[in-house]
Each structure stands twice: as C-alpha cells, then as structure tokens.
Amino acid sequence: MSAHETAAVETHQPGTKKLFMWVWFWLLVLTGVEVLLAYMKLEPRLMLILLIGLSLIKSALIVAYFMHLRFEKIGLFLVVVPTLVFCLTMILIFVFPDSLRIVRMHP
Amino acid sequence: MAESDIDVLAGSSWDGGVAPFATNTKKLGMWLFLLSDSLTFSTAILAYAYVRLSSSNWPRPFDISPAIVNATFLTFILLSSSLTMVMAVAAAHRNEIKKAVIYILLTALGGIAFVVLHLMEWFRLFNEGVTPWANKWGDPLFGGTFFGLTGLHMLHVSIGVIYLCIIALGFGRRKFNADHVEVSGLYWHFVDLVWMFIFPMVYLMSVNLKG
Numbered sequence: 093m094s095a096h097e098t099a100a101v102e103t104h105q106p107g108t109k110k111l112f113m114w115v116w117f118w119l120l121v122l123t124g125v126e127v128l129l130a131y132m133k134l135e136p137r138l139m140l141i142l143l144i145g146l147s148l149i150k151s152a153l154i155v156a157y158f159m160h161l162r163f164e165k166i167g168l169f170l171v172v173v174p175t176l177v178f179c180l181t182m183i184l185i186f187v188f189p190d191s192l193r194i195v196r197m198h199p
Numbered sequence: 200m201a202e203s204d205i206d207v208l209a210g211s212s213w214d215g216g217v218a219p220f221a222t223n224t225k226k227l228g229m230w231l232f233l234l235s236d237s238l239t240f241s242t243a244i245l246a247y248a249y250v251r252l253s254s255s256n257w258p259r260p261f262d263i264s265p266a267i268v269n270a271t272f273l274t275f276i277l278l279s280s281s282l283t284m285v286m287a288v289a290a291a292h293r294n295e296i297k298k299a300v301i302y303i304l305l306t307a308l309g310g311i312a313f314v315v316l317h318l319m320e321w322f323r324l325f326n327e328g329v330t331p332w333a334n335k336w337g338d339p340l341f342g343g344t345f346f347g348l349t350g351l352h353m354l355h356v357s358i359g360v361i362y363l364c365i366i367a368l369g370f371g372r373r374k375f376n377a378d379h380v381e382v383s384g385l386y387w388h389f390v391d392l393v394w395m396f397i398f399p400m401v402y403l404m405s406v407n408l409k410g
Contacts, residue, residue, distance in 0.1 A: 180241055
C-alpha cells in the first residue's frame with residue numbers, strides 16, 4: 093500500500109531537451125505549411141478543413157509534449173480530452189446546421 | 200508501444216490510493232480550468248465562423264506584408280516562449296532555481312513582445328478605419344469578431360505575463376516549488392495552443408489573394 097502511494101505521488105520528468113526542440117521545430121514547420129496553404133487559392137471549404145486539421149495536429153503536439161499529458165496517468169487524459177470532444181460536438185450539432193441554412197437563404 | 204500502454208492502464212487503477220491522477224490538486228485544477236477556458240474560446244471561434252458564414256460581404260483584407268508576416272512572427276514568438284517555458288519547468292524540477300527563473304522571465308518577455316507587436320497591429324487597423332464597430336471594407340462585424348477574438352486572447356497573454364512574473368518572484372525566493380512552475384507552464388502552453396487556432400482562422404482564412 094505505502095509503496096503504491098509513493099509511486100503514485102512521485103513526479104517524474106520524462107522528455108529531454110532534444111525532444112522538446114524537435115517538437116518546437118515541427119510546430120514551426122507546420123505553421124510554415126499553413127501559411128503556404130493560405131496562398132494556394134484553394135476552395136474555402138477545403139482550405140478550412142486542411143487548416144483546422146493542421147491546427148489539431150499542432151495542438152495535439154503541444155498538449156502531448158509541452159503540456160506533458162502524454163506522460164501523465166491515463167486517468168487525467170480521460171478526464172480532460174473526451175469531455176472536451178463531447179462538449180464541442182454538442183455545440184457543433186446545435187449551432188452549425190442553422191448557420192449553413194442561413195447561407196442557402198442568401199439571395 | 201502496446202506494452203507501455205498496458206503498463207499505464209494497469210498503473211492507473213485508483214486502488215484506494217491517495218492520488219488517483221498521480222498529480223497534485225493544483226495541476227488537476229489547472230487542467231479543469233483550461234478545459235472550461237477552451238470551451239470559452241471554442242464558442243468565440245464558432246460565433247465568428249457563424250457570423251462569417253452568414254455574411255454576404257465578408258472582407259479578406261490581410262496582405263502578406265505587414266499583416267501575415269507580423270502574425271507569423273507572433274506565432275514564432277509564442278512557440279519559442281513555450282519552448283523556454285518547457286526548459287523552465289525542467290530546470291525547476293532539477294532544482295536549478297536561477298536557471299528556471301531566467302527561463303520563466305524569458306517566457307514572460309516573449310509574452311510582452313507578443314502583446315506589444317499585436318497592439319501595434321491593432322493601432323494600424325484603427326488608422327485604416329477598422330474598429331470593433333466599423334469596417335470600411337465590408338461587413339462591420341468583421342471588426343467585432345477580429346477584435347473580440349484577438350482581444351480575448353491578448354487578455355490571456357497579458358494575464359499570463361503577470362502570472363509568470365509572480366511565479367518567477369516566488370520561485371526565486373523559494374516560496375513556490377517546482378509544481379507551481381509546472382502549473383503556470385500549463386497555462387502558458389494553453390495560451391499558445393489557442394493562438395494555433397486563431398492564427399489560421401482569423402488571419403489565413405482572410406488572406407488578400409488579389410494583392
């Protein structure tokens with residue numbers, strides 16, 4: 093029991109300086125890709141999907157490595173991420189069909 | 200990979216222990232705050248998307264210079280300040296107090312640079328006739344959503360700078376421990392993360408392709 097408790101409370105810091113530099117580098121590369129995409133004259137809907145996709149990858153990198161969630165107990169992940177996904181899905185379901193209807197109502 | 204996942208699952212059972220998430224309460228509290236704050240930003244961004252979709256003359260005013268170059272540079276500043284914050288947390292956990300304080304102050308400096316550059320851009324837009332309630336290029340709501348979104352984010356950066364300065368002071372005087380530094384780091388990375396959505400949706404989706 094006591095062994096379990098000390099193991100649970102101890103804070104360990106995985107992740108080296110090199111790893112964080114790599115994450116930073118890839119975040120910059122993805123930002124560069126986004127800026128280039130903006131000038132590709134793509135159809136707005138496709139561009140929005142690509143930009144949001146890249147942003148989701150970037151935020152996943154930040155949350156996993158910079159915010160350390162990858163190295164935490166899976167319980168913390170299960171508290172934070174599915175909750176957020178659920179709330180956002182509910183907001184999207186109730187907001188966006190209406191907004192798209194307005195687009196069709198335009199003369 | 201699969202093996203380590205199983206290890207994590209096996210180690211995550213509460214089992215009557217005192218710390219079900221293997222974190223201190225400060226960290227869990229910050230994560231829950233960030234969860235609610237990300238919903239605040241999500242609804243702000245969704246409101247922007249809604250207004251933009253339902254508008255018939257939404258402007259695309261941002262030229263590559265100065266607006267896009269400036270915004271890309273702001274992204275670079277925020278990402279780099281996140282890197283120094285990671286270094287600060289690592290140094291704090293190794294108990295290298297002086298190094299950690301210097302890294303925290305560097306991070307705060309990045310935040311100050313971000314706010315100053317962003318405010319300069321705001322005043323440039325004011326001079327061109329775009330304010331929160333007026334916009335000479337088209338739909339006046341463009342100004343409202345632009346200044347609303349970037350203003351809410353700028354408020355978070357400003358609060359973050361104050362927060363980091365307090366943490367640096369307290370950690371330097373050994374009143375705070377490494378956990379405080381780590382929790383302030385979580386907040387700072389979150390501010391960075393939000394900008395990763397505001398930058399493409401507000402700036403890159405409004406790039407002036409005619410210029």
